[in-house]
Amino acid sequence: MPSRSSSRYAVLGILSLEPMSGYDIKKFIETSVAHFWRESYGNIYPLLNRLTDEKLVRRRTERQKGKPDRHVYSLTDRGRAAFLEWLGEPVKEDAVRSELLLKLFFGRHLEPGRLEVHLEEYRVVQTRILGALRGTREMLEAHHAEHPDLRYWMLTLRRGELVARARLQWARESLQDFRRPGNKEKES
Amino acid sequence: MPSRSSSRYAVLGILSLEPMSGYDIKKFIETSVAHFWRESYGNIYPLLNRLTDEKLVRRRTERQKGKPDRHVYSLTDRGRAAFLEWLGEPVKEDAVRSELLLKLFFGRHLEPGRLEVHLEEYRVVQTRILGALRGTREMLEAHHAEHPDLRYWMLTLRRGELVARARLQWARESLQDFRRPGNKEKES
DNA sequence: GGCCTGTATATCATTCCGATATATAGCAGA
DNA sequence: TCTGCTATATATCGGAATGATATACAGGCC
Numbered sequence: 001m002p003s004r005s006s007s008r009y010a011v012l013g014i015l016s017l018e019p020m021s022g023y024d025i026k027k028f029i030e031t032s033v034a035h036f037w038r039e040s041y042g043n044i045y046p047l048l049n050r051l052t053d054e055k056l057v058r059r060r061t062e063r064q065k066g067k068p069d070r071h072v073y074s075l076t077d078r079g080r081a082a083f084l085e086w087l088g089e090p091v092k093e094d095a096v097r098s099e100l101l102l103k104l105f106f107g108r109h110l111e112p113g114r115l116e117v118h119l120e121e122y123r124v125v126q127t128r129i130l131g132a133l134r135g136t137r138e139m140l141e142a143h144h145a146e147h148p149d150l151r152y153w154m155l156t157l158r159r160g161e162l163v164a165r166a167r168l169q170w171a172r173e174s175l176q177d178f179r180r181p182g183n184k185e186k187e188s
Numbered sequence: 189m190p191s192r193s194s195s196r197y198a199v200l201g202i203l204s205l206e207p208m209s210g211y212d213i214k215k216f217i218e219t220s221v222a223h224f225w226r227e228s229y230g231n232i233y234p235l236l237n238r239l240t241d242e243k244l245v246r247r248r249t250e251r252q253k254g255k256p257d258r259h260v261y262s263l264t265d266r267g268r269a270a271f272l273e274w275l276g277e278p279v280k281e282d283a284v285r286s287e288l289l290l291k292l293f294f295g296r297h298l299e300p301g302r303l304e305v306h307l308e309e310y311r312v313v314q315t316r317i318l319g320a321l322r323g324t325r326e327m328l329e330a331h332h333a334e335h336p337d338l339r340y341w342m343l344t345l346r347r348g349e350l351v352a353r354a355r356l357q358w359a360r361e362s363l364q365d366f367r368r369p370g371n372k373e374k375e376s
Numbered sequence: 377g378g379c380c381t382g383t384a385t386a387t388c389a390t391t392c393c394g395a396t397a398t399a400t401a402g403c404a405g406a
Numbered sequence: 407t408c409t410g411c412t413a414t415a416t417a418t419c420g421g422a423a424t425g426a427t428a429t430a431c432a433g434g435c436c
Binding site (some may be wrong): 209211229230233234237256259283 | 413415417418423
């Protein structure tokens with residue numbers, strides 16, 4: 001029964017795709033799962049050391065010319081077993097924290113126009129996210145159409161798109177609502 | 189320029205509504221902003237001590253019969269100023285972490301049926317959340333129709349509803365897709 | 377020559393959660 | 407009656423995780 005930090009299973013899962021370094025793991029996350037998962041170096045490096053001690057991963061050091069040593073990690077059998085066990089366990093609830101909604105909740109005390117600025121910034125961010133997701137989708141369909149994991153990647157991508165679209169819709173409709181002057185209540 | 193932990197501003201903001209204890213703050217969060225913000229006691233109590241030291245809040249101790257002492261905190265002028273300043277500042281990006289999507293991303297290695305179980309549990313949770321949001325909406329419309337903050341509370345509620353609905357749609361649609369046997373690719 | 381970017385790892389302070397402890401009252405059930 | 411649960415109320419502690427910072431060298435840019 002694992003029930004440990006999920007970061008460790010994210011790392012084990014990524015290493016199950018292909019052996020790589022902590023640096024590579026970070027890059028991989030940024031280019032593929034960033035819309036639902038992130039890790040900092042400050043978490044990855046100490047974690048890889050712990051996983052090595054626990055014999056869930058194996059370290060191989062590559063000396064390089066000019067560049068620092070590279071520690072390439074690969075999954076051990078124990079590591080793969082721990083990962084697979086975690087995979088089937090019930091999903092833990094994730095943390096909920098939206099600083100935007102926190103500010104809007106107290107929005108009556110914002111100076112005039114500030115609320116709209118917050119919403120507009122959010123709208124821009126969500127638009128950018130949606131574009132990035134569409135880009136990823138097209139890239140996957142073009143270059144990985146036969147990949148056995150494609151179906152699962154598309155599944156996560158689809159959730160990203162639907163949620164981003166909902167957020168975008170909310171931002172647009174709220175901006176309309178708040179930009180119409182003298183509309184102090186939500187009367188239709 | 190604040191740029192501190194947001195938890196402190198959540199607490200200051202709640203205390204701006206009405207003086208209360210750490211225990212009350214937790215209860216308030218659970219019954220009103222829980223769909224986008226949460227705090228643990230392990231964060232609230234030490235934080236209230238720090239805020240007291242920094243003279244952003246003031247502590248008044250109420251002795252009680254049978255029950256432990258109650259520390260009632262109220263906002264100072266400095267506390268209110270710090271809160272208002274934070275409110276107008278640009279919103280910081282929040283953490284993104286979905287354990288469900290992490291597991292689905294590696295879904296090919298799940299035992300048959302497990303993926304559907306994960307999705308189904310998620311569907312149930314989102315349905316419950318949506319129901320709770322609707323309940324809150326009705327309660328607010330019935331009992332706080334004239335509250336000056338109502339418009340802002342509805343704004344956050346609306347976002348919760350739209351996002352929960354999008355998640356629900358995704359869960360249903362994905363379950364259909366994965367329950368249809370022999371449907372190995374996403375052909376329409 | 378100075379500066380930024382990329383490669384690569386590591387550490388540290390700070391933030392935060394979840395578990396646990398303490399103490400008392402009241403209520404339900406065996 | 408005894409047990410255990412829930413509610414009130416605060417506090418501490420271990421562990422997880424982030425963000426900032428440090429180190430070090432290569433290459434490109436202006």
